[in-house]
């Protein structure tokens with residue numbers, strides 16, 4: 001049984017659905033995203049404070065258009081329809097939606113003709129973000145118009161007696177200047193939420209849930225990668241069951257410079273977790289000998305990882321049986337796998353340990369599976385974890401192997417580690433680390449001619465990559481200051497043996513990807 005208020009969001013396939021969820025949670029209100037056709041009875045049983053119908057790419061008249069159970073409008077629970085959600089509401093309740101023949105897309109100004117509940121406290125004209133093809137030509141009986149643009153009526157409407165509210169634009173998008181105020185009106189004024197979703201309450205609930213899942217004697221094994229998600233998951237499980245959590249850290253030899261020691265130091269010494277450590281680097285290097293194809297590299301690393309993990313798990317089980325595997329799965333991972341249109345196409349096979357639980361016959365414990373990344377960071381702060389760990393850039397499972405184009409050798413790993421360390425060190429010193437989402441060096445399978453002192457050199461070319469992104473699905477290359485890049489380049493060429501040329505990657509994603517392999 002949930003102890004906090006909940007808003008349910010039905011996902012009609014809109015590109016902003018996750019953003020709606022995050023904006024709701026930013027107001028300290030818990031919410032979940034559900035399939036569009038979730039039956040009204042299931043929604044009622046979940047006792048939500050309100051329901052939000054998301055946007056979506058379809059026309060309500062299209063044959064394959066996702067539908068909602070019409071009974072949701074009669075539950076007496078407040079409903080907010082956004083864009084497609086509004087059209088669906090209007091269409092279902094006897095209003096009219098028509099193909100507009102042109103898209104209303106981008107910035108628009110709406111005139112507020114009546115504030116009502118949804119637009120209470122807003123100005124007479126509001127800047128909003130539109131993205132729809134169809135438009136509404138008649139409201140259902142009982143609805144009142146709240147806002148319109150120059151060209152199109154019914155940009156916002158509501159029927160307060162039935163607690164139904166709707167906007168044709170996107171309040172969740174930052175371009176809608178008062179979008180947060182509109183969402184707050186819905187959450188607090190209309191749904192009567194109190195805002196009881198805090199990380200402190202989440203932590204308490206998560207610990208109770210882990211204790212009941214694992215039982216009084218159950219032991220949990222949790223892989224630590226050094227990244228935020230597995231670290232926070234381990235820390236939450238440790239809060240719940242103490243030393244019945246056994247952490248396993250496999251040093252692949254493909255980590256950033258000094259990272260293995262740092263992880264061990266932090267978790268074993270500072271956080272007092274029981275950590276089994278296995279230096280398997282030579283196993284990984286051996287398996288990677290002669291491998292140059294990116295996908296083969298990922299597969300090879302994945303296979304060795306699973307084998308080492310299994311060996312260590314068996315060793316840990318010698319002290320007492322282990323029935324559970326802790327994992328740092330996040331909410332977006334789950335939404336992806338059950339989204340309206342199915343999981344998005346995988347461009348690269350991401351190395352993860354997804355197959356481990358079945359292979360090893362373990363049940364999973366996933367304390368973060370309801371959280372977005374920014375909430376995981378807030379949770380880490382709530383537990384007093386180091387800031388450095390919390391703000392750390394993501395790091396791929398196969399590690400530096402996918403940042404060495406061509407064959408991975410211990411020597412090339414050492415060159416890359418040194419160069420990468422200089423880049424990150426300079427970013428931190430310049431106060432730029434938090435401004436970029438991910439930054440790293442890439443070692444190219446190319447040598448070029450240089451001159452150092454009086455001599456000719458023929459050495460490696462190294463690329464620097466820094467990107468800005470929030471979702472990692474699209475990314476822009478960071479416009480790092482030239483003086484800064486010059487300093488990094490000079491230091492790398494002077495300090496890292498084997499590199500005589502540094503280049504900066506100025507490609508965005510798409511068409512490039514963030515990693516080079």
Ligand code: XMP
Pocket residue numbers: 298347348349350351352394395396397398438472509512513514515516517
């Ligand atoms: P790309 O290169 O696909 O990267 O634009 C998007 C994000 O995913 C990370 N990434 C990986 N993470 N295993 C991982 O765990 C992988 O094989 C992998 N490949 C890319 C990448 O670092 C970026 O944050």
